[in-house]
Amino acid sequence: MPPRVQRLFAWAERRLPSLTRLRQREPLPIQLHRRRIYIVPTGFGVGFSVLLGVMLVGSLNYANNAALMLTCLLGAATAGSMLVAFRVLNGLTIGGLRAGTARAGEPIRVSLDIGASQRERMAVRLDIQGREHVFVVPAGAATTVEFDLPTEFRGWLALPRMRVHSRWPLGMFRVWSWLHPDRTVLVYPRPEALGPKPFEPRGDADRGRPRAGDELAALRDYRPGDPRRQIAWKLSARHHGLLVKDLEQPAPQEDWRLDWDGMHGLDDESRIARLARWIDEARETGRRWSLKLPDGYFDVAQGDEHYHRCMTALALRP
Amino acid sequence: MTGVRPSLRRRPTGEPVLHARSFDLLCLTMGFVLLVHAAHLPWWLTTALGVVLVARWQQRRRGGRNAPFWIKLPLIGLLLAAVILQNGTLFGREPGSAFAVGLLVLKLLESEHRRDARVGIAFACFALMSALLFDQGLIASLFVSLGLVPALATLRSLEEVEPQATPWSREFTPVLLVLLAAIPLSLFAFLFVPRLSTPLWGTPQNSQAITGLSNRLAPGDMLDLMTDDTPALRVSFDGPPPPNTARYFRAYTMQLFDGEGWSPGSRSARRPPSDAEYGTRIAYQASLEPTHDRVVPMLDLATMAPPDTVLRPDHTVLANRRIDEVLTFSALAATSYRFEPVLDEGVRRDNLQLPMGAGPKARELAASWAQRHGADHAAIARAALAMFHDGFSYTLAPAPLGRDRIDDFLFQTREGYCEHFASAFTFLMRAAGIPARVVTGYQGGYWNTTGSYLLVRRSDAHAWSEVWLEGRGWVRFDPTASVRPERVQLGAAAAAAGHGGEEGLFDVPWLRNLRDRWDVVNQWWNRGVIGFDALRQQGLLQPFGIAHAEVTDLALVFAIGCALLVAAALGWALFQRREGDALDAWMRRLQRKLAKAGVSRRAGEGPKHFFARAARALPAQRNALERLSELYLRLRYGYDEPPPESVSEFGRAVKELKARRVVK
Numbered sequence: 001m002p003p004r005v006q007r008l009f010a011w012a013e014r015r016l017p018s019l020t021r022l023r024q025r026e027p028l029p030i031q032l033h034r035r036r037i038y039i040v041p042t043g044f045g046v047g048f049s050v051l052l053g054v055m056l057v058g059s060l061n062y063a064n065n066a067a068l069m070l071t072c073l074l075g076a077a078t079a080g081s082m083l084v085a086f087r088v089l090n091g092l093t094i095g096g097l098r099a100g101t102a103r104a105g106e107p108i109r110v111s112l113d114i115g116a117s118q119r120e121r122m123a124v125r126l127d128i129q130g131r132e133h134v135f136v137v138p139a140g141a142a143t144t145v146e147f148d149l150p151t152e153f154r155g156w157l158a159l160p161r162m163r164v165h166s167r168w169p170l171g172m173f174r175v176w177s178w179l180h181p182d183r184t185v186l187v188y189p190r191p192e193a194l195g196p197k198p199f200e201p202r203g204d205a206d207r208g209r210p211r212a213g214d215e216l217a218a219l220r221d222y223r224p225g226d227p228r229r230q231i232a233w234k235l236s237a238r239h240h241g242l243l244v245k246d247l248e249q250p251a252p253q254e255d256w257r258l259d260w261d262g263m264h265g266l267d268d269e270s271r272i273a274r275l276a277r278w279i280d281e282a283r284e285t286g287r288r289w290s291l292k293l294p295d296g297y298f299d300v301a302q303g304d305e306h307y308h309r310c311m312t313a314l315a316l317r318p
Numbered sequence: 319m320t321g322v323r324p325s326l327r328r329r330p331t332g333e334p335v336l337h338a339r340s341f342d343l344l345c346l347t348m349g350f351v352l353l354v355h356a357a358h359l360p361w362w363l364t365t366a367l368g369v370v371l372v373a374r375w376q377q378r379r380r381g382g383r384n385a386p387f388w389i390k391l392p393l394i395g396l397l398l399a400a401v402i403l404q405n406g407t408l409f410g411r412e413p414g415s416a417f418a419v420g421l422l423v424l425k426l427l428e429s430e431h432r433r434d435a436r437v438g439i440a441f442a443c444f445a446l447m448s449a450l451l452f453d454q455g456l457i458a459s460l461f462v463s464l465g466l467v468p469a470l471a472t473l474r475s476l477e478e479v480e481p482q483a484t485p486w487s488r489e490f491t492p493v494l495l496v497l498l499a500a501i502p503l504s505l506f507a508f509l510f511v512p513r514l515s516t517p518l519w520g521t522p523q524n525s526q527a528i529t530g531l532s533n534r535l536a537p538g539d540m541l542d543l544m545t546d547d548t549p550a551l552r553v554s555f556d557g558p559p560p561p562n563t564a565r566y567f568r569a570y571t572m573q574l575f576d577g578e579g580w581s582p583g584s585r586s587a588r589r590p591p592s593d594a595e596y597g598t599r600i601a602y603q604a605s606l607e608p609t610h611d612r613v614v615p616m617l618d619l620a621t622m623a624p625p626d627t628v629l630r631p632d633h634t635v636l637a638n639r640r641i642d643e644v645l646t647f648s649a650l651a652a653t654s655y656r657f658e659p660v661l662d663e664g665v666r667r668d669n670l671q672l673p674m675g676a677g678p679k680a681r682e683l684a685a686s687w688a689q690r691h692g693a694d695h696a697a698i699a700r701a702a703l704a705m706f707h708d709g710f711s712y713t714l715a716p717a718p719l720g721r722d723r724i725d726d727f728l729f730q731t732r733e734g735y736c737e738h739f740a741s742a743f744t745f746l747m748r749a750a751g752i753p754a755r756v757v758t759g760y761q762g763g764y765w766n767t768t769g770s771y772l773l774v775r776r777s778d779a780h781a782w783s784e785v786w787l788e789g790r791g792w793v794r795f796d797p798t799a800s801v802r803p804e805r806v807q808l809g810a811a812a813a814a815a816g817h818g819g820e821e822g823l824f825d826v827p828w829l830r831n832l833r834d835r836w837d838v839v840n841q842w843w844n845r846g847v848i849g850f851d852a853l854r855q856q857g858l859l860q861p862f863g864i865a866h867a868e869v870t871d872l873a874l875v876f877a878i879g880c881a882l883l884v885a886a887a888l889g890w891a892l893f894q895r896r897e898g899d900a901l902d903a904w905m906r907r908l909q910r911k912l913a914k915a916g917v918s919r920r921a922g923e924g925p926k927h928f929f930a931r932a933a934r935a936l937p938a939q940r941n942a943l944e945r946l947s948e949l950y951l952r953l954r955y956g957y958d959e960p961p962p963e964s965v966s967e968f969g970r971a972v973k974e975l976k977a978r979r980v981v982k
Contacts, residue, residue: 034892044436051440055447061517063643065848066454067447070463072507074443076500083891123477134479170473
């Protein structure tokens with residue numbers, strides 16, 4: 001874009017905030033109405049009106065009234081298509097925003113409900129960050145538009161400005177309206193790529209000793225004192241000595257007690273990244289974990305809800 | 319990709335290719351344009367372009383894409399060569415339109431993207447309009463406007479999300495509705511767009527064949543005309559219409575005879591109109607179909623020239639410009655007159671002139687009459703008419719004439735139709751020394767009772783004679799009338815029917831009635847639409863007291879009218895049914911009332927809370943508000959469908975509530 005045009009745009013955005021991308025944020029649901037729907041002819045529309053002008057002059061010059069009537073009919077139909085275009089957006093309601101989860105750096109999936117109580121709206125287009133989504137809004141129902149937003153940082157991500165527009169029905173006029181909802185979606189922190197395991201407390205006296213349980217671990221020679229019901233009689237009959245079934249409990253996975261203050265010499269972001277990685281790992285291996293942050297504590301638990309709670313707390317760390 | 323494909327234009331990148339449905343519609347539009355132009359394109363060009371169109375359509379259906387360069391370029395060259403070979407030039411109306419239509423069809427070969435389709439449709443609209451330059455009759459105009467339907471449907475399908483999923487019927491009905499909705503505005507624009515009184519550039523001199531009467535009359539020439547039932551002119555009279563035998567419309571008078579045919583003498587053009595004394599006069603309005611010629615047939619006898627025409631010395635009328643559109647005019651005709659009582663010597667010579675050697679036997683016959691009757695010219699004429707009456711027969715398929723046409727006709731074949739009789743009669747008069755000339759024009763016509771006007775068809779073309787009699791001037795003699803009086807009394811159809819043998823086949827009353835009505839529609843179209851010119855437009859505002867509307871007045875009315883229509887359309891566009899039922903409407907009204915009193919409902923505030931807040935803010939209305947609250951909650955949440963009487967009770971309560979701000 002040449003600098004001149006850029007300056008013009010900048011001026012327009014200063015002067016006409018509602019017309020442009022500088023529109024203030026507003027709460028959902030947004031209902032489009034006549035004060036915020038704009039119409040301009042498209043390039044094709046301008047070209048076509050030039051053609052209509054040529055047809056008009058031609059038919060006037062040849063005093064051909066039938067041709068003049070045809071030109072008038074075509075012109076009137078074109079002008080009428082402007083109103084049809086307006087009616088595509090008028091009364092459209094944008095509400096119902098849902099977001100998936102994503103860690104910083106991954107695209108986050110956002111879905112937006114767009115509905116209209118009356119009339120089917122054909123070929124509505126939604127521009128979000130350079131990508132266009134085309135859909136039809138049925139009468140009395142809502143369509144869900146799904147799109148991905150790129151993420152970079154953890155925390156609340158504001159929805160970008162979106163432009164809802166349409167060229168329906170003839171492609172000669174473009175109606176548009178800017179949307180700037182004041183809704184945000186949460187982005188979880190980016191886990192660090194590599195790092196040590198969390199510190200596991202080893203002071204426990206029980207540690208390392210197998211506990212008696214129900215699962216067969218091994219067979220071994222009988223030692224005096226072994227309880228009789230553990231002797232494998234049938235196997236022992238084919239051997240020289242008595243064999244004993246060594247039963248034990250599988251070593252339980254240790255609960256991870258993740259502590260913000262347990263990491264020394266790291267800055268906040270690195271701590272968050274490391275904690276995020278640990279929580280991810282714990283969730284993947286089915287481990288239980290607790291998380292202690294300077295301003296909160298999440299007790300030992302597992303499951304999605306716990307995960308999301310912890311990640312949200314991490315994402316929102318100042 | 320290996321290598322670079324040369325292309326005539328920049329290829330848009332990344333744009334999706336046209337859907338099959340859009341392409342089908344595009345092909346349909348182009349086919350329609352071709353059809354509309356088929357009437358004046360050479361048949362082989364139409365066929366060839368049709369083949370290209372169908373081939374391309376098939377090719378793309380099978381998954382083919384853009385035609386390669388080496389097909390497109392030779393085709394364009396071929397088209398150019400064909401058009402130039404046919405017309406000798408590329409400029410002008412016929413070759414221009416042929417070339418444009420050809421290019422439009424060839425454009426399909428490289429129509430793959432939305433942009434191509436749009437350009438194609440825009441020029442298709444232009445081509446549709448240009449078809450009207452050839453024929454602007456009612457049928458042709460309706461047919462051409464029908465072409466807008468596929469054109470707009472194509473544009474519409476370009477915007478559709480899933481063009482393929484739409485059923486075919488739903489492609490066209492919305493477009494038809496849009497076009498119907500556009501009719502009021504377009505009619506308004508049509509009425510008030512200021513017309514040009516003079517063209518900005520020269521209108522094309524088309525080589526279209528002159529239809530209708532020609533300025534030469536030779537026996538046998540008129541036959542094409544007499545079998546052509548196309549309307550030639552329509553006449554409505556202010557008073558009662560003249561009887562059939564007086565409905566003579568003069569177009570040409572012919573003084574020059576070359577032994578074979580008659581043509582107007584050149585000398586007649588340089589005199590002032592000859593004087594005439596008029597008896598009873600009759601006023602009429604006529605609309606003349608385009609003849610691509612200048613002559614205007616006028617009811618016998620024209621007393622003055624309508625605007626933009628000149629009255630020639632023989633009281634025929636010539637338009638200043640060629641008549642390419644329907645010409646409407648009003649005129650005054652004299653039914654009884656004395657026309658040129660004193661004959662100019664040069665004119666007398668012209669009207670006695672006979673070619674050397676032609677018709678020796680006819681001359682002998684005329685000389686014998688002259689001897690018998692002497693100076694009683696009227697008696698000579700009567701003798702000639704009597705001869706025709708006795709031994710001659712009327713037929714549209716006469717035997718061919720030999721070398722000497724006059725003698726052959728008078729003494730051998732003795733059968734023919736108006737031009738034979740007029741020609742021979744005039745010859746005989748001249749041979750007898752009486753100034754005489756042949757007149758061509760129309761005679762008779764068909765009285766349309768539905769529209770109360772006279773419809774004159776080309777088949778009503780007629781030729782008769784005018785003989786100059788001392789003291790009476792030019793007197794009309796119609797020898798055909800003495801051979802076959804029906805021709806003059808009942809019209810051409812009756813005369814032909816007697817010989818054609820197909821009497822009554824198409825003359826069923828209901829069919830005739832239908833034809834009458836159809837012709838009334840045509841007449842209306844010709845007068846109301848095609849004949850609506852700058853002059854008529856200026857008179858448009860007469861009912862409103864503006865006798866002579868200037869361009870500025872018209873523009874003003876146009877602007878005001880457009881603004882009104884646009885306002886109506888905007889009202890439609892902005893109209894939005896309110897959500898919800900009657901209860902919601904009453905609740906909204908209550909909210910407005912309370913908002914005026916300073917209690918406005920917050921976004922997301924429940925009704926109970928809102929009523930409670932209102933009651934706190936307006937203690938004077940506490941009781942009413944509590945009742946309203948209770949009623950509302952019961953109606954809203956107690957029923958699926960609140961009973962109407964309770965809703966109206968709620969409405970009454972809302973109306974009665976007097977919300978006044980409390981001064982704190």
